Amino acid sequence: MANMANQLDESGADALVLFNRFYQPDINLETLEVFPHVLLSTPHAMRLPLTWIGILYGHIKADLAATSGVHTGEDVVKLLLAGANITMMTSALLKNGIDHLRVVEQGLHQWMEQYEYSSVTQMRGSVSQLHAEDPEAFERVQYIRALTTY
Numbered sequence: 001m002a003n004m005a006n007q008l009d010e011s012g013a014d015a016l017v018l019f020n021r022f023y024q025p026d027i028n029l030e031t032l033e034v035f036p037h038v039l040l041s042t043p044h045a046m047r048l049p050l051t052w053i054g055i056l057y058g059h060i061k062a063d064l065a066a067t068s069g070v071h072t073g074e075d076v077v078k079l080l081l082a083g084a085n086i087t088m089m090t091s092a093l094l095k096n097g098i099d100h101l102r103v104v105e106q107g108l109h110q111w112m113e114q115y116e117y118s119s120v121t122q123m124r125g126s127v128s129q130l131h132a133e134d135p136e137a138f139e140r141v142q143y144i145r146a147l148t149t150y
Contacts, residue, residue: 057083073107
């Protein structure tokens with residue numbers, strides 16, 4: 001993934017979207033027809049973009065856009081801290097309506113105020129691999145934690 005992102009960046013990509021979900025059809029076993037089976041994302045889907053944005057931040061020039069699993073203000077905060085320039089949400093808006101954007105924005109502002117961040121720019125990438133005391137730990141520790149906490 002890192003190699004592909006670097007190649008896209010060097011080829012002039014202005015931004016990378018990590019990770020859009022593919023259309024995944026299903027098969028009706030009664031009619032043997034293919035049909036759309038839309039599964040909305042859950043907050044757990046955010047982990048993959050969070051990981052790769054945290055790793056890529058500061059290593060490529062392209063902006064990093066996060067998609068999949070963004071549902072709350074806290075989700076937005078995490079992705080910004082990892083290094084995202086933008087976060088996208090569709091499932092949360094389909095579930096909760098357009099007014100949910102106000103709730104997410106309020107959550108972001110509350111977190112920033114509580115932790116004394118004056119801007120999104122100040123937050124961006126502050127918890128990325130680039131700023132880790134042990135950069136390799138960003139990948140290794142996550143794997144070890146996942147195995148030991150299961």
